[in-house]
Amino acid sequence: MAGPHKVGGYVESWCGKCKLMLGHTIEAMVEGEPARVQCNTCKSQHSYKPFRPGDAPKQVRQREERGPVGPQPGKARASHYQELLKGKNPALAKRYSPKDKFAPGDLVEHPSFGLGVATANKDGSKIEVLFDDGPRVLVHGR
Numbered sequence: 001m002a003g004p005h006k007v008g009g010y011v012e013s014w015c016g017k018c019k020l021m022l023g024h025t026i027e028a029m030v031e032g033e034p035a036r037v038q039c040n041t042c043k044s045q046h047s048y049k050p051f052r053p054g055d056a057p058k059q060v061r062q063r064e065e066r067g068p069v070g071p072q073p074g075k076a077r078a079s080h081y082q083e084l085l086k087g088k089n090p091a092l093a094k095r096y097s098p099k100d101k102f103a104p105g106d107l108v109e110h111p112s113f114g115l116g117v118a119t120a121n122k123d124g125s126k127i128e129v130l131f132d133d134g135p136r137v138l139v140h141g142r
């Protein structure tokens with residue numbers, strides 16, 4: 001169907017009386033979709049059914065598969081990074097230097113890896129920092 005539907009317009013719908021896909025006149029719209037239609041053949045009024053009853057489940061399932069889904073497996077780490085950065089001020093990031101000491105939660109500005117968030121202390125002289133492209137272990141407190 002070309003163009004948006006409108007009340008009084010033509011739409012193909014399943015008619016439960018005729019048991020056929022037939023031309024219908026739109027009588028009411030809900031959120032841009034025909035809600036009630038009248039069969040142009042038998043004049044019966046009923047709700048809009050865009051598919052034959054047997055076809056509907058398959059078509060709906062295909063639409064769900066193509067629609068927006070949850071986080072992609074590969075993006076879980078990036079979103080964790082975004083979450084750690086949330087509410088933090090990048091202007092307050094400490095410039096990374098192996099001489100400085102960092103604590104979990106600190107923002108770290110690294111000359112080659114960019115902005116990161118310290119996540120864990122490792123045996124006193126190393127700190128794990130999560131960057132945009134993944135976690136890295138850096139030396140600190142030297």
Ligand SMILES: [Zn+2]
Nearest residue numbers: 015018039042
């Ligand atoms: Zn009909």
